[in-house]
Amino acid sequence: MTLFIEQCLNGLQFGLLLFLLAAGLTLVFGIMDLVNLAHGSLYMIGAYFAATFAAWTDSFVLGAVLALLATLVVGMAVEVIAMRRLYGRDHLDHVLGTFGLILFFDEAVRLIWGPEGLSLPLPSWLNTAVTILPGMQYSAYRLSIIVVSLAVAVFLYVLVMRTRIGMLIRAGASNREMVGALGVNIKLLYTLVFGLGAALAGLAGLMQAPILTVQIGMGENILIVAFVITVIGGIGSVRGAFIAALLVGFVDTLGRSYLPDLLRLVLSPNAASTAAPALASMLIYLLMAIVLVVRPEGLFPASAK
Amino acid sequence: MSTTLNPRNILVVALLAALVLLPVYAGLTGDRFMLTLFTRIVILALAAVSLNLILGYGGMMSFGHAAYLGIGGYAVGMLAHEGIYTGFVQWPVALAASALFALVIGALSLRTRGVYFIMITLAFAQMAYYGIAGLARYGGDDGLTIYKRSQFFAPIDLSNKVQFYYLCLALLYGSIYLVWRLVNSRFGMVIQGSRSNDLRMRAIGFPTYRYRLVCFVIAGTLCGLSGALIANHTDFVSPAMMYWTRSGDLIIMVVLGGMGSVVGPVIGAVALLVLEEALPSVITFVLHPFMGEKAAGYGEFWQIVLGPLLLLVVLFARGGIDGLLAKLRAKAVP
Helix, strand or coil: CHHHHHHHHHHHHHHHHHHHHHHHHHHHHHHHCCCCCCHHHHHHHHHHHHHHHHHHHCCHHHHHHHHHHHHHHHHHHHHHHCHHHHCCCCHHHHHHHHHHHHHHHHHHHHHHHCCCCECCCCCCCCCCEEEEECCEEEEHHHHHHHHHHHHHHHHHHHHHHHCHHHHHHHHHHHCHHHHHHCCCCHHHHHHHHHHHHHHHHHHHHHHHCCCCCECCCHHHHHHHHHHHHHHHHCCCCHHHHHHHHHHHHHHHHHHHHHHHHHHHHHCCHHHHHHHHHHHHHHHHHHHHHHHHHHCCCCCCCCCCC | CCCCCCHHHHHHHHHHHHHHHHHHHHHHHCCHHHHHHHHHHHHHHHHHHHHHHHHHHCCCCCCCCHHHHHHHHHHHHHHHHCCCCEHHHHHHHHHHHHHHHHHHHHHHHCCCCHHHHHHHHHHHHHHHHHHHHCCHHHCHHHCEECCCCCECCCCCCCCCHHHHHHHHHHHHHHHHHHHHHHHCCHHHHHHHHHHHCHHHHHHHCCCHHHHHHHHHHHHHHHHHHHHHHHHHHHCEECHHHHCHHHHHHHHHHHHHHCCCCCCHHHHHHHHHHHHHHHHHHHHHHHHHHHHHHHHHHHHHHCHHHHHHHHHHHHHHCCCHHHHHHHHHHHHHCC
């Protein structure tokens, strides 16, 4: 039972982390109608910045804050230099252009930091276990990821739904020209939104960094998972991304830990132990296929445009 | 493809003829690497031609096309691993497996449109990637070495590099002809009509979903053939050949070459792969006056140039290389 609760918490943590990534992707798509494959590169850059800044400043928190700001700046620079010119173009152009950006970022990281991965060690106050239930311990760091991600989710909701800038963002999503005509600097607004998405991706990357190694290409696997989430949730819907991210987080984590046991009930132990890992990796894609058969526009389709 | 004589058509014919004569040149100069490189180019050009059928003519932006490369390749690899070497079994299985995968994926994906379609095909290809990477019996993540190439009847020997090159080239030209006939047929008109205005095509009374699905399956099957060729070319298959970035490479070839014509993807495949080979030397050459001997070390970072180059193609050269050639023609003949 404790193991089950622990796996559920792991699923929650992974899901929330994925939400940070998918939220940026879906915001940028919903508002700028831009498919951004380079989102995974921003995730990677966030992790590299965090590892570097944490080593310089000797402080995990300070390093993380600096990395967040640096990713925000990189994101806004990418928007001004490249993305801005892609708005209003065909989706195929977005795919190709941002694919080129991935090649650029991967190689630039290899040039600057070298081909070996980095590690981001946790400070001792986070590298402990806390007792969350009588007789049950859980990693303090994973718990703090859950808390930070939930706080960011609330912040995003308030920002988009309750503030003036959020109102402008939503207005810009439904009619760019009209908002521009009313005297709003829509270009600056888009740069800010893209920077926000980049910072969210960077945050996800730097929080994941102590759990995995920081390496080139780390963003490419998880980018596809983020895409699956945006598709399941309905592209452009932040609420859909939140629910889909939790769903995918749980399905993936629980599938990996319980599928071998489940398969052993129907298959020979040998066959089960070989089939289970493959099936567990495919589970979220199957989930997506099922959702699409039932609802081709995702669970929470953003308002039709 | 119009049959008139103009600079663009002359260049295309010259390229196709040069590919035929390449082994002669390689044989005369003794450049074995060139033959290997161009065999690879020809095989990937075949994959790009198949992608162009759905991407360029059908408007179906599949981002999972490399999956068929893997499926076709693994059909050959797995059968060879089980001791079945005859190409008369291997290749039909490769084609059938790709067709079946395309049928299932297409039936689900074609229910959606636009950006959903891109992401769904991408995700399904990733699913196939993980599925194959999980096959411990066939090497899993590490891939599978193929010890014997596909065997056909007596005079055909795939281990002979020149013979193998010509087989690949014949299949490429055959596919170009097939795609050309297809897009100019009634079927092709329906596909292209559905790309421009699906609603109108349906209103006229065409069940476009079925037409598009058939088109999707044909493209997948052709790409599966390309996969079977790759397996024979490299004597090795691994899940990496169907990773999503490989699908990205195929899209680059199609767009770089130009989606407007049947041979565009061939131009794109040649351009991209030759560029990949040449960029390291070019970078070293350009940096040499500034940094001396250290410049050689930077050649390996060629992708840092290729990436922005792609972005520039997207921004300033819509229609790809073939489109640029057509523009030259438009300027020459006002």
